[in-house]
Amino acid sequence: MRMYDIIKKKRDGYSLTAEEINYFVKNYTNENIPDYQASALLMAIYFNKMDKRETLDLTKAMINSGDTFDLSSINGIKVDKHSTGGVGDSVTLILGPMVAACGVPFVKMSGRGLGHTGGTLDKLESIKGFKVALSNEEFVRNTNDINISICSQTGNITPADKKLYALRDVTATVENLSLIAGSIMSKKLAIESDAIILDVKVGSGAFMKNIDDAIALAEEMVTIGNSYGRKTIAVVTNMDEPLGKAVGNALEVKEAIETLRGQGPEDLFELCLVLGSKLLVLAKKAKDEVEGRALLIDTIDSGRAYEKLIELVEHQNGDISYVKNLDLLPKAKYILEVKSIKEGYVKAIDAEEIGKTALALGAGRETIESQLDLGVGILLNKKVDDKVEKDDILAYIHANDLEKAKEVEEKLLDIFILGDKNIEKKKLIYKEID
Numbered sequence: 001m002r003m004y005d006i007i008k009k010k011r012d013g014y015s016l017t018a019e020e021i022n023y024f025v026k027n028y029t030n031e032n033i034p035d036y037q038a039s040a041l042l043m044a045i046y047f048n049k050m051d052k053r054e055t056l057d058l059t060k061a062m063i064n065s066g067d068t069f070d071l072s073s074i075n076g077i078k079v080d081k082h083s084t085g086g087v088g089d090s091v092t093l094i095l096g097p098m099v100a101a102c103g104v105p106f107v108k109m110s111g112r113g114l115g116h117t118g119g120t121l122d123k124l125e126s127i128k129g130f131k132v133a134l135s136n137e138e139f140v141r142n143t144n145d146i147n148i149s150i151c152s153q154t155g156n157i158t159p160a161d162k163k164l165y166a167l168r169d170v171t172a173t174v175e176n177l178s179l180i181a182g183s184i185m186s187k188k189l190a191i192e193s194d195a196i197i198l199d200v201k202v203g204s205g206a207f208m209k210n211i212d213d214a215i216a217l218a219e220e221m222v223t224i225g226n227s228y229g230r231k232t233i234a235v236v237t238n239m240d241e242p243l244g245k246a247v248g249n250a251l252e253v254k255e256a257i258e259t260l261r262g263q264g265p266e267d268l269f270e271l272c273l274v275l276g277s278k279l280l281v282l283a284k285k286a287k288d289e290v291e292g293r294a295l296l297i298d299t300i301d302s303g304r305a306y307e308k309l310i311e312l313v314e315h316q317n318g319d320i321s322y323v324k325n326l327d328l329l330p331k332a333k334y335i336l337e338v339k340s341i342k343e344g345y346v347k348a349i350d351a352e353e354i355g356k357t358a359l360a361l362g363a364g365r366e367t368i369e370s371q372l373d374l375g376v377g378i379l380l381n382k383k384v385d386d387k388v389e390k391d392d393i394l395a396y397i398h399a400n401d402l403e404k405a406k407e408v409e410e411k412l413l414d415i416f417i418l419g420d421k422n423i424e425k426k427k428l429i430y431k432e433i434d
């Protein structure tokens with residue numbers, strides 16, 4: 001088999017066989033295929049797409065490129081969660097403790113991410129000492145002890161995806177349904193949980209910019225998950241404006257902790273309830289989502305979800321005083337108020353643009369090597385549909401560099417679009433797929 005022929009076949013619009021896909025994935029992982037040929041194939045896939053069978057074969061080949069993690073020694077129905085990525089998305093830090101506090105093992109291996117802010121692991125590192133790298137034994141032991149572990153991928157899980165995702169990231173080939181589905185589902189399926197919930201984001205701050213594409217991605221991933229015998233469901237959710245109010249690593253951790261204390265933003269908490277109630281039904285802890293929602297709310301009202309986060313931090317060597325006293329979390333030197341120059345209703349706050357401002361302040365990685373500035377970011381004071389008077393504070397900029405903060409201030413005034421009241425209220429959930 002020759003890589004040249006595989007590239008040509010896909011370039012000309014034909015479907016690749018399972019053997020061809022395996023050949024590519026195996027040999028690219030083993031460094032027998034150079035980046036330029038892999039890039040050419042990725043671009044051909046980007047333009048000519050893969051059908052469902054090819055996508056499933058791609059997922060399978062990526063799973064088989066490395067180890068799988070057998071979780072059968074963890075008691076109970078184990079649930080996992082994945083978000084396709086958005087701005088201000090700290091759901092895992094809230095949902096995990098809530099679900100675990102209901103007695104459901106929440107098993108999550110997260111990434112760092114090249115997004116506008118760090119990934120879940122970076123955020124957790126705002127808590128002094130928090131150990132994100134667990135051995136398989138620690139992962140299993142902790143989950144059996146306290147029903148929750150959140151860590152980086154252990155061992156050699158989907159090495160093909162690591163290489164391919166890094167290449168896609170620099171060759172403008174990320175935004176393809178089959179490549180995204182294969183990338184996400186290979187990682188999820190290599191870690192053998194019993195049920196998976198997928199939060200597929202759509203909107204300006206997401207990979208998927210329109211609802212039809214997001215639904216197609218969600219359906220594809222649900223089909224792949226279920227074909228592996230894992231109960232998989234997806235929720236397509238709004239990422240036109242940031243989720244919650246905080247965008248930035250320590251800022252999001254603070255917001256997540258406040259949410260666990262019952263003082264979080266409405267949209268962020270609501271999304272946790274929607275996803276969590278589905279997980280409780282999948283894990284057979286609730287007969288339906290109404291009961292699931294009530295159980296989850298009780299974990300907040302009783303303080304059990306907050307206590308669960310403290311247990312998680314303790315089990316992963318973190319300093320729990322950072323959870324109890326939010327002033328200890330990394331902070332920026334300067335906090336600038338961004339004041340509205342007119343009155344009206346907030347019509348839009350472009351999530352991607354907000355993400356870019358957070359990135360410019362140092363909250364995210366420009367390259368894999370970039371160092372994150374954990375204390376910086378944007379704290380929204382107004383959200384879409386809010387009424388604004390002249391001089392009201394729209395947002396706070398948390399920065400360590402005053403010059404950058406001034407540039408961001410100007411941008412934010414353009415990003416907040418004010419006008420007449422929106423006729424239609426924004427939607428948080430577009431579609432549920434199971």
Ligand code: URA
Binds near residue numbers: 165
């Ligand atoms: N997240 C992933 O893990 N992979 C993708 O391809 C896109 C988002």
